[in-house]
Amino acid sequence: MAQEFDGLAAIVTGGASGIGAAIAAELVAAGASVAVLDLTESVSPDVTSLRADVGDDASVREAVVAAAERFGRLDIVVNNAGIGAQGTIEDNTDAEWARVLDINVVGMVRVARAALPFLRQSRAAAIVNTCSIAATAGLPQRALYSASKGAVLALTQAMAADHLHEGIRVNCVNPGTADTPWVGRLLASQVDPAAERRALNARQPHGRLVSAQEVAGAVLYLASPRSGSTTGTSIAVDGGMQALRLRPVQ
Structure with missing residues (x-):
């Protein structure tokens, strides 16, 4: 039986751990060929692991070209x-502001920019950016992170407008606080x-962390x-944090 992402x-x-690893695994399970671009090698035998630093344009371009050459095509980019x-x-x-904005925002630009020539050849081209609840809700002690993710949300919409007529859809997901290794390290430091x-x-x-x-x-x-008709939008995966205002449980 044909799978949704066959071919x-x-x-x-960032696909070697956490949310990225879960995304890569789900894409593979749905039939896609997947290359993980990360500073750390993926432990999954089901993906192609390529070392890439999104803060370095040459590193990104080399990895994107390697993935496209390995698969003979490139259809989906998950930033x-x-x-x-x-x-x-x-x-x-x-x-520190420059470092975080460079990785979280310009890093997505580098990857998408390198991938565009290949995506233009695809009939199912899509870019999905990982944004955050921090882009749409004011969180304490997260000024820099929130600014970077607010930029990702705006960037997603601008990219969607720029590339719609090339047949490339661009969207983002806004996770709430997710149960990932990074959050685990943050908790351990408290x-x-x-x-x-x-x-x-x-x-x-909904009273719990979001799962990867x-x-x-x-x-x-x-x-x-x-x-095919979904572009320039974001999906909140946050247990209702962005939109709901519930009364306290008595």
């Missing part, structure tokens, strides 16, 4: 690589990790050739 080739940046940042506007230096986890769970209306697999499911919908 299609995808690259997933998932990114880094976190904590603090108010007083807590990070200019250098004075009371268990209390901090409870607070993060409670912040999301739930985010991956939204990415596959946006990347699917069945979603």
